[in-house]
Structures are given as C-alpha cells and as structure tokens.
Amino acid sequence: MDSSVHLDNVVMNFGDFTAVQKTDLKIESGEFFSFLGPSGCGKTTILNMISGFLEPSKGVVKIGGKSMAGVPANKRPTSMIFQNLALFPLMTVAENIEFGLEVRGVSKAERKKTSDRLLELVALEGSGSKKPDELSGGQKQRIAIARALAVEPQVLLLDEPLSALDLKLRQHMRTELKEIQRKTGITFIYITHDQGEALTMSDRVAVMSAGKLQQVADPITLYREPQTSFVASFVGENNPITGVVDAIDGNLVTLNCGVLGKFTGRGIGTISKGQSATLFIRPELLKLGQTGDMSFTARIAEVNFEGSYLTLTALLNQQHAISVQIGAEQYTADLIPDAEIQLSFASQDAVVIAGEGNV
Amino acid sequence: MFKQLKARFGSSLSVGIIAIIGIWLIGMVILPQLIMVDYSFRPNLLPSEIGTDKDTYSLNNYETLFGNSIHLSIFAKTIWSSVLVTILTLVVSYPLAFYLAKVATPGQAALCILLLIIPFWINEILRTFSWYIILAYKGPLNALLLALGLIDRPVRFLSGDGGVMVGMVYAYILFMIFPIYNAIESLDSNQVKAARNLGAGWIRTHYRVIIPHAKPGIATGCIMTFMLAAGSYAVPALLGSPGSRWFTQIIYNWFFEGGDWNQGAAYAFLLLLICIGFIALVMRVFKVGLGDIAR
CATH class of the missing domain: 3.40.50.300 (P-loop containing nucleotide triphosphate hydrolases)
Incomplete structure (x- = not known):
C-alpha cells in the first residue's frame, strides 16, 4: 500500500x-x-x-x-x-x-x-x-x-x-x-x-x-x-573558522583567516573568490601531529577525559577555541593545559560553506 | 493548625483568630441550626405553655407533611423541577464551559467571563424582576416573537413552571459553569488531540474523554445548582406565583404567616434531608465520590 x-x-x-x-x-x-x-x-x-x-x-x-x-x-x-x-x-x-x-x-x-x-x-x-x-x-x-x-x-x-x-x-x-x-x-x-x-x-x-x-x-x-x-554546526560537533576566500582550486577552497592563518577545505555550493566563508572541521578529524596536509600549532586550554575518548580544548593564536577529540589510547602525560601541540587535518575532511557561519 | 497559625502570627493573634472563627461557627451557624432541630420536634405552643406537660418531643411535625397531599405534591414537584433546572443548567453551561476552557483565546475567555459575572453584581431580586419584565404577557419577548411571526398571540410564560425554569437557569448558571470550567481547563489538550487522532468524532471525544475528566466538576456544579434551586425562594415567588408553588414558599408560610416555627422547621429539615439523600443517590449512580468533588 x-x-x-x-x-x-x-x-x-x-x-x-x-x-x-x-x-x-x-x-x-x-x-x-x-x-x-x-x-x-x-x-x-x-x-x-x-x-x-x-x-x-x-x-x-x-x-x-x-x-x-x-x-x-x-x-x-x-x-x-x-x-x-x-x-x-x-x-x-x-x-x-x-x-x-x-x-x-x-x-x-x-x-x-x-x-x-x-x-x-x-x-x-x-x-x-x-x-x-x-x-x-x-x-x-x-x-x-x-x-x-x-x-x-x-x-x-x-x-x-x-x-x-x-x-x-x-x-x-x-x-x-x-x-x-x-x-x-x-x-x-x-x-x-x-x-x-x-x-x-x-x-x-x-x-x-x-x-x-x-x-x-x-x-x-x-x-x-x-x-x-546551520547543518554543519547543528548536526554533530564542529569547529567553525571564518575567513575570506583566498583561492579556489578544483573543489578545494582556501580561506584567509587573518591572524589564524590560511586553511583549505572542500567547497560546498557556490563560492566565489573574495567572499566570506566558514570552514568546518569536526573534532574527531583533527589529529595530533602532522598527519594531515593542514597543520598548525595551538595551546591546550582544557583537557576532558570522557572514557573512550578525550576532548581537548585548544586555543589557536591565543583566542580562537577549537575542540579536538582523540582516542583515549593517544593520551600522553604532556597533554596538559598550556602545552603547545601540533594539530593537523586533511583538507578533504573539512568543508567550506559560504557565509559567516553564525547561526 | 494552631501551631501553623502560631508560627505565622504569634500566639495572641492566633488565639484571637481561632476565637472569632469559633464564635462564628458555633454561635452563628451550629447553634441556630440545633435550636431549629429542637423546635422541629416540639409542638407549637403558647409562650405560657412552654415547659409544661404539653411540651414533649414527638415526630408530629414531620408527620404533618405526609398527611397533606397538597404539600406532598408540591414537595415532589419542587424536587422534580429542581432536577429539571439542574439538567437545563448543565445543558446550557457545559458547551459554554468547554468553549471558555479550550476553544476561546485568553482574551475572549476573559471578556466572556466578565459578561457572565456583571449581571451578578446586581441583587438577585432585581435580576429576577428583570426576567419578570422580559417574560411578561405584554413584555418584550412576546413582542419579539409576535413580530417575527413565530406566535400569533402572546404566550403566558409567567404563572407556571416555564418562567421559574428560565429564571433559575439564569440565576444559577455561574455555579454550574465555574466548576465545569475548572475541571475542563485542567484537561491536557493533547488528550483531546489524541482522541481526535485515533478517529473519534466530537461527540465521542466528549463523552469518552472530556466528560469523564470533567465529572467531578459537573457533579459539583449539579449539586450546587440542585441545592440552590430546591431552596430557592425569590425566583418561584416572583416568576411562578400563583401557578407554580415551591416548597420553600410553604416553609415561609409556616414561619411567617402561620406563625408555626416548629412546623416550619420540620418542613425545612425534611427538604434538607431529602435533598441530601437525593444527591447521595445521584452520586452513587454516576459513580462520583466525595473525594472526586474535593479534587
């Protein structure tokens, strides 16, 4: 029927x-x-x-x-x-x-x-x-x-x-x-x-x-x-980084995020050079160390142990908070507040959506 | 209770409050009633004979009613008419109460309640007189019906039960509407939606979901209306005489025209007893407990 x-x-x-x-x-x-x-x-x-x-x-x-x-x-x-x-x-x-x-x-x-x-x-x-x-x-x-x-x-x-x-x-x-x-x-x-x-x-x-x-x-x-x-930030956790479109290469869009640096992700929808856009990267897709092609350093602000995984809150350039989720097995004693860490993600894992990203 | 009062107001004030309540309750409510009970069992005597051999307790005053067929029939009619008044008031009030509780916006409900209450700022006798005018043989209602061509000569609404019914429904409608309104208002609107959603039409939604929920309110309203109707004096006296006599008028006559307080007291208690018995019966039939009403 x-x-x-x-x-x-x-x-x-x-x-x-x-x-x-x-x-x-x-x-x-x-x-x-x-x-x-x-x-x-x-x-x-x-x-x-x-x-x-x-x-x-x-x-x-x-x-x-x-x-x-x-x-x-x-x-x-x-x-x-x-x-x-x-x-x-x-x-x-x-x-x-x-x-x-x-x-x-x-x-x-x-x-x-x-x-x-x-x-x-x-x-x-x-x-x-x-x-x-x-x-x-x-x-x-x-x-x-x-x-x-x-x-x-x-x-x-x-x-x-x-x-x-x-x-x-x-x-x-x-x-x-x-x-x-x-x-x-x-x-x-x-x-x-x-x-x-x-x-x-x-x-x-x-x-x-x-x-x-x-x-x-x-x-x-x-x-x-x-x-x-809206979907990027409402469904699951996501780290938004807002900037201005600097370069477009195929499906990859690079944002100039001022003092935070430049970040690249997959562009979604129509995006043109010079407009403001937001890059979203999920906490579990951010890795410790330099495994991905986008790498940067941040300072740990908070470490939360959640059982099978850890949530780190890290500050990018002393001001922009991002959260990182790592498996509990990756925990080491030097992951403490104020420690400098190396983070990276693969640009294919991040998405870039036009707009300021404020919802 | 005294402890709570004391904690709040201190001991001297608490004693004062309780004393006032006590004096009021005992001196002004309970004692007069007891005196009436006492009266009702004693014969009507001259002042000089009170306390003599003739002044004995008996059921004679109560038996009088059962030996007087006219009084008995008026008594039965009073009960029956009060039942009718109660049913009529319920029929008029339930839709209104439902509208106020579930359909109307808060503004509409407030306006409606205000319109219902305003007439009750006026004395009951005056309100009843206004119905006397409306229902009069050459009054506005007859004029309107004649003008509309619905009747070809005026109807005698007064001097009969019709006028009394109308007057009473009007006089007691608030006592019916408010308990039902309160009961329906406490019903979760999703219950109504759920019933609709499961396919129930409006009639079934009312009798399976809304009325069972509102039953205590309906019972409270019916009891109040019935008691008020059975004990009403002004409405039947103004709108029903002489064609329709109410039992309260007979009680009045015993007291103030016959000068026989003892007989009047016995009649009054008979009315009270029958009314209480009748209510207990109705509550049993509709499976409403005292606890439901207090809810």
Whole structure:
C-alpha cells in the first residue's frame, strides 16, 4: 500500500509569522523519516499539518497520493505519539489501546484480540487491566506506541516521544522503535531536537531551522556533507573558522583567516573568490601531529577525559577555541593545559560553506 | 493548625483568630441550626405553655407533611423541577464551559467571563424582576416573537413552571459553569488531540474523554445548582406565583404567616434531608465520590 507523504509546496502562516516556509518534500512509503531542528523551527507545525490538526495556509498534504485538504484529523490515516504520550488516564491500558477500534465500531472480541496482540508486540502481556498510572515511564511509552498502531495507520507520527525518558531507556526505545518499524513496515515520521535519535534511527533526516528545510539527506551524508552552515554546526560537533576566500582550486577552497592563518577545505555550493566563508572541521578529524596536509600549532586550554575518548580544548593564536577529540589510547602525560601541540587535518575532511557561519 | 497559625502570627493573634472563627461557627451557624432541630420536634405552643406537660418531643411535625397531599405534591414537584433546572443548567453551561476552557483565546475567555459575572453584581431580586419584565404577557419577548411571526398571540410564560425554569437557569448558571470550567481547563489538550487522532468524532471525544475528566466538576456544579434551586425562594415567588408553588414558599408560610416555627422547621429539615439523600443517590449512580468533588 502506498503510504508516502507528500508535502506539496506547503506553507504555514500564523498571522504575520511564517512558521513553515514553502516546503516541497516527499517522504517515501515505509521510510523512517526524521525532522530535526531546535525548538521553534516549525517541525511540530509540519507534524500537525500531516495529522490534520492544522490546515496549511498554502499547498496541500498528500498521503498515499491522496490530497488531505479538508480531511479532518479524525479521518486521516495517520496516528500520532505525543510528546507527553497523552494516554487516557481514566481508561485501562486495554481500553486505551482499543479506543481507536472502538471508534471504528470493531466488536469487543476483535478489539480484545488486537490489544492482546499489540501488548505482546510491545512486550507488556497481561497489563491490559492496569491503569496507565500504574506503569513506569518506559511501559507507558510502549502503550502509547501500541495505541497508535492499533488503528493500523499508514503513517505513524512521533512527536519527540523519547524526550521524557532517561538515557538508558531512551537508547533501548530507539532500538525498539526501529524494530517495530521494520516489523510493521509503515511510514514513521519522527520529530526531534536530539540529533542522536535522528541519526541512529532514520533512513533520511530533514534538518530544519526557522521554518526552512536546510537539508534532506541520509544520516551519513548529513554528517559528512553538510550543505549549510546551520547543518554543519547543528548536526554533530564542529569547529567553525571564518575567513575570506583566498583561492579556489578544483573543489578545494582556501580561506584567509587573518591572524589564524590560511586553511583549505572542500567547497560546498557556490563560492566565489573574495567572499566570506566558514570552514568546518569536526573534532574527531583533527589529529595530533602532522598527519594531515593542514597543520598548525595551538595551546591546550582544557583537557576532558570522557572514557573512550578525550576532548581537548585548544586555543589557536591565543583566542580562537577549537575542540579536538582523540582516542583515549593517544593520551600522553604532556597533554596538559598550556602545552603547545601540533594539530593537523586533511583538507578533504573539512568543508567550506559560504557565509559567516553564525547561526 | 494552631501551631501553623502560631508560627505565622504569634500566639495572641492566633488565639484571637481561632476565637472569632469559633464564635462564628458555633454561635452563628451550629447553634441556630440545633435550636431549629429542637423546635422541629416540639409542638407549637403558647409562650405560657412552654415547659409544661404539653411540651414533649414527638415526630408530629414531620408527620404533618405526609398527611397533606397538597404539600406532598408540591414537595415532589419542587424536587422534580429542581432536577429539571439542574439538567437545563448543565445543558446550557457545559458547551459554554468547554468553549471558555479550550476553544476561546485568553482574551475572549476573559471578556466572556466578565459578561457572565456583571449581571451578578446586581441583587438577585432585581435580576429576577428583570426576567419578570422580559417574560411578561405584554413584555418584550412576546413582542419579539409576535413580530417575527413565530406566535400569533402572546404566550403566558409567567404563572407556571416555564418562567421559574428560565429564571433559575439564569440565576444559577455561574455555579454550574465555574466548576465545569475548572475541571475542563485542567484537561491536557493533547488528550483531546489524541482522541481526535485515533478517529473519534466530537461527540465521542466528549463523552469518552472530556466528560469523564470533567465529572467531578459537573457533579459539583449539579449539586450546587440542585441545592440552590430546591431552596430557592425569590425566583418561584416572583416568576411562578400563583401557578407554580415551591416548597420553600410553604416553609415561609409556616414561619411567617402561620406563625408555626416548629412546623416550619420540620418542613425545612425534611427538604434538607431529602435533598441530601437525593444527591447521595445521584452520586452513587454516576459513580462520583466525595473525594472526586474535593479534587
């Protein structure tokens, strides 16, 4: 069954405020798709437009190729998992799960069968007669998933459902969500401000900022080939160094960063000589010693031991802080604050994006 | 409680506060009620006979009601009409409370609440008189309906239960709206969205999600409205007489026209007892506990 979601030139305005700028995006059938962005970037608005709680100001939402214009929320083939779960506290777990079926006039026996099957899927057999308040956070989470799946939606919408859980449980639920998605094969649309969640679970991620889609790509491409400085700095850690384009050689762009020196990286998008641009190099791609073709010295300001790796904060020319991540096995006793170190990176590992890089 | 008061206000002030509350509660609320209970069990005697052999406790005053079919029927009608008033008030108030709590913007809600409250700055008798004018045989409502061609001759709204109902719904609407409003307001809006999202239409969303949540508020509003309606005097006296008599009017008559306080007190307690019993019954039927109401 076609359960793709097409945001066909959708715009959402609230009065003078544009919450979502013109967006044209197709989410494939059976895909695990995430919208990633800081709070207020418009990702929840998109979710509300897909679910039917909001009608777009312009454009249409299509689900499975069918226009959803004018179709109210209760008639759409979508199902949502809310940030606060919104389980019905006065109903039992089974009644919660069966609610959507009750609405559809499914017989009691059939409903019971479905809720038993779903409770088994989320590994909570026998909890049907409990009230949601008697369950732990993770269990409630799974009930919310079961409730949403009970109506056999074509599209499951997830609004930061893991944000209230503790770290261990969150990681566990990620695997579980992915597993459920694989088993059911329905389209998952996931909203989050947590890049870890977006990168680990998704087939594709759309990064949003200020109501605008910044980049839509699979997690690896997003991490390695950021298209905008927002993506470069929002997804993962990155060290920005701003300068003026000094030379362009094939795909390599050299920036003159004044007192910090000259740095070269791969140019992304259109960049012309003389304009200001920002080079981004990831902390784990900066190496100790002179292995890469871009090398420079810096002074250590801080050393943080994080278990399997170390984070060094180093000052370039006494002023520009950059962070460097090295494996714990590379630690030596002379990595102490105020020590002078040699750092390098391969210019192919760094990206250069036009603009000041301020986000 | 005394400890907390003492910590806050010091001992002399605390003793003062508690004394005032005590005097108020015992002297002005509990004692008069007890005196009325005492009255209700004693016969109505001349002052000179009080304390003599004739002054004995009995249930005679209570039995009077059950021997008087007119009083009994008025009693039953009072209870029944109060139920109707409660239902009508609920029907009018629930949508309004829902609108105020979940639909209206804060500005709209504030304006609406203000508009609801302003009439209540005016004395109840005056408000009831205004309905007397509106509903009068040659009043504005009849004139409007005639002008619209909906009726071809004026309707006698007053002197019957219709006018009393309208007046009472109007008089007690706030006591119904506010508890329900408070209850609905505390409902997480995502619950409504979740129900919609799972396919529920508006009616089902209300009766499966919103009303169960608002039940304590609805119960509180209904109890208040019912008690006020059953114990109302001004509205039936002004809008219902002489066609519709309320039990409170009979109690009034015993006290001030019959001069029989003992009989009046017994009637008043019967009304109170039946009302409490009725409320307990309704709470049982709708599975609302006292704890829910205090919530």
